[in-house]
Amino acid sequence: MKEIGIKYRRGHRLDVALSTNMPLALVFLPASDIAKYVDKGNVDIGITGMDIVEESSADVNILAHLGFGKCQLCVQAPVSSKIKDVKDLSGKRIVTSFTNLAEKYFRDLEGGELTTKVSHVSGSVEAACALGLADGIVDLVETGETMRAAGLEIISLIMDTQTVLIGNKHTTHQDLIDILQTRIKGVITAGLYSSMEYNIPADKLAEACKITPGMTSPTVAHLSDENWLAVKVMIKKPEVNDIMDRLENIGATNIMVLEIQNCRM
Ligand SMILES: Nc1ncnc2c1ncn2[C@@H]1O[C@H](COP(=O)(O)OP(=O)(O)OP(=O)(O)O)[C@@H](O)[C@H]1O
Numbered sequence: 247m248k249e250i251g252i253k254y255r256r257g258h259r260l261d262v263a264l265s266t267n268m269p270l271a272l273v274f275l276p277a278s279d280i281a282k283y284v285d286k287g288n289v290d291i292g293i294t295g296m297d298i299v300e301e302s303s304a305d306v307n308i309l310a311h312l313g314f315g316k317c318q319l320c321v322q323a324p325v326s327s328k329i330k331d332v333k334d335l336s337g338k339r340i341v342t343s344f345t346n347l348a349e350k351y352f353r354d355l356e357g358g359e360l361t362t363k364v365s366h367v368s369g370s371v372e373a374a375c376a377l378g379l380a381d382g383i384v385d386l387v388e389t390g391e392t393m394r395a396a397g398l399e400i401i402s403l404i405m406d407t408q409t410v411l412i413g414n415k416h417t418t419h420q421d422l423i424d425i426l427q428t429r430i431k432g433v434i435t436a437g438l439y440s441s442m443e444y445n446i447p448a449d450k451l452a453e454a455c456k457i458t459p460g461m462t463s464p465t466v467a468h469l470s471d472e473n474w475l476a477v478k479v480m481i482k483k484p485e486v487n488d489i490m491d492r493l494e495n496i497g498a499t500n501i502m503v504l505e506i507q508n509c510r511m
């Protein structure tokens with residue numbers, strides 16, 4: 247909110263906060279309810295997991311994938327059960343917070359008729375097998391730490407998920423949604439890239455541009471020494487060190503990497 251320029255004041259124990267600089271109110275809701283409010287309520291825009299959008303069958307616009315909150319919804323079973331094929335859980339007891347997605351998955355697996363007994367718990371799903379409630383579970387896995395600590399393993403993948411920006415299809419505030427969507431995308435993109443500047447001998451420019459092609463194409467400026475050029479480009483953050491090594495190898499100097507706070511592409 248801070249980076250997209252929304253200022254707000256949230257009172258102690260209040261779930262609604264009015265923005266002090268934009269004509270909007272922020273509503274803080276339980277993660278699992280957000281898609282429902284954006285679909286059926288008068289909430290214009292929301293931030294939640296794609297898993298929750300699918301679980302609630304919410305009819306909303308997916309405005310952007312935000313690149314965080316990445317995890318996988320998986321069928322899991324105790325390592326000790328020796329279950330390796332998800333078909334071996336068909337007809338058995340599954341516990342989950344994602345009953346709709348789990349039922350759909352097992353119904354498809356069973357060719358349309360659901361014999362697997364899917365029941366709901368609201369949290370700590372991983373405890374269900376050890377506590378005698380389930381033969382398997384459907385739950386989120388990110389690092390796998392929770393799963394392994396509970397003596398479980400992945401039997402099959404239901405879906406990959408990440409945080410998404412969602413929009414109400416019947417909003418009467420499309421102008422404001424467009425502004426927020428653009429601002430959020432700008433901040434997210436800025437987090438994925440760094441700005442790089444370096445000096446390169448003029449005869450190495452073509453080679454350097456192959457290493458750093460930039461988003462559109464590199465900005466090239468002349469130094470007062472005519473044998474040298476200065477180059478400025480955006481590069482993907484995970485590639486920073488590899489690119490610096492390669493540029494140095496072809497003779498680049500004064501290579502600087504700078505953070506981008508915000509951008510519009
Ligand atoms: N370990 C994780 N890694 C990445 N994303 C996750 C992880 N756990 C949950 N999420 C995402 O956040 C959403 C909300 O998860 P969850 O309901 O567990 O949140 P919570 O803040 O713990 O809610 P509650 O306080 O109601 O338990 C999930 O549907 C998923 O999209």
Ligand SMILES: O=P(O)(O)OC[C@H]1O[C@H](OP(=O)(O)OP(=O)(O)O)[C@H](O)[C@@H]1O
Nearest residue numbers: 369370371386387388389390391392393
């Ligand atoms: O693979 P990991 O990195 O261990 O993450 C997965 C865990 O994270 C979520 O739980 P959360 O912490 O939100 O608690 P909850 O089970 O009470 O929802 C999810 O339900 C898993 O239990």
